[in-house]
Amino acid sequence: MANSSSHDSGVCSMPFFDRCKLPATVKDDCDAFVRSRYSGSIRSAPFQGYCSYTLFVGEETAVQFRPFAYKLDIGMTRTACNIFKRLAPETEYLGQLEGTDLHAFSMRKLPGVSLADYRAMSSKTSAREQMVRDFAQLQALAWRKARRVEDLLGEKRTVGSSLTLRLELMSASLPIRFRGTASSILDDISEIEALPWCFTHGDFLAANIMVNPYSGRLTGLLDWAEAEWLPFGIGMYGLEELLGEDNQSGRFVYYSEATQLRNIFWEQLLLLIPELDRSSKTVAIVKKAQQLGVLLWHGIAFDDGNLNRVVEEGRDDREIQRLTVFLSL
Structure with missing residues (x-):
């Protein structure tokens, strides 16, 4: 968040x-x-x-x-x-x-260097392609160990137990240009919650992503403190963090090859999870879940873990700039 x-x-x-x-x-x-x-x-x-x-x-x-x-x-x-x-x-x-x-x-200790450090050392396009392939593999691993929502009674945590409430809050209180997206996802929340629930890393950012310093391959993820079971696709909010980075002004900018990288991710994911490839409707709901993940992680303020305030212009401009970029597609 x-x-x-x-x-x-x-x-x-x-x-x-x-x-x-x-x-x-x-x-x-x-x-x-x-x-x-x-x-x-x-x-x-x-x-x-x-x-x-x-x-x-x-x-x-x-x-x-x-x-x-x-x-x-x-x-x-x-x-x-x-x-x-x-x-x-x-x-x-x-x-x-x-x-x-x-x-x-x-x-x-996990091997490798943080993605933040790696980016300071290298900007290889081939490494970026490897990262999105590895991210697809991460999602496939989560899918294979997914659970049904009815089996998670009593195990839903902070985010999983309040998806509808948070969407309602964002639909009403986000800067107005984002409210339509939040409302559209709210209309589909039942279908999103009917997806398999997967174990999801709760803080997928460059400082927590470990990679091989030579190839850029994913070697591990740090900080599982905010992990929880969430509908498949929500954890794909992290894909956006692999498709660009902050510039010197602190504004997130997609790489020139971001569209190609996104396509590689989805091709790899559908190859690894053939049952998804057979259902275009399910893929459409998973993509909605990914947008929900973006809203949850950048539309709700962390506030030392309180997670009960929608981001505000003039107070959370870094996150609002990310929302503007991530939801513009």
Whole structure:
């Protein structure tokens, strides 16, 4: 979801400990917590996320500290590993840092570099093609482990349990040029919710996408804290993040080959999921679900996890600019 505090960058300008209203000494306590449990070299990760403080232990392990509000659900991280195998990091809960609201987790370091770093090193068209093919493979893996909506009673989380409510909110309160799209999707929400429900990464952005530094192939996804079961297609909001990037002014711009990349994605997806290829009606609903994903992730403000405010002009202009680009097709 949208965040006015640079949530999408993976690096927040406000230090993590200041944002959590913790004294600077807590960083030393976190470091000591890790040293008491691991031998070998320990260093802070070069880029810190909005919701966590991360240390690297040697070359194989990362330890992450998260406040309760952003605590990882070990059941969900296990589900991610079961479905996506090597693309999700095995995660273990280490306990709570004494005297604080911080919870520690160890996880396997995923190979490669972040897509954000890769883009600074390379702009190969062939690598971009590989990324969208890998993204199609990711969707196919999710499809194969999909569940029926009637089997998810009690397991729907923040977004999945409130799709209609959020669409109604956006239909009424988004900047007026987006309301027609939200209303059109609302008309089809029953068909969208009747799609198979798939395990969906909740924060698909360049800082959380790990790729091979030579080929650009997807090697894993970080930060499954916001993962949940959602109708197939909603998670495809992330495709747009692979079809362009922010320019020097911070405005999202599609690559010149974005249309070609989009076509490659859909060709690959239909090849991997033949049953979709046999139903043009289902494909049309999946594409509506993808638009819903774009609205959910860029039309609802993150606001430190509250997720109950529609983005506003003059306050969330970065996300509104993305909506303008992503919904213009």
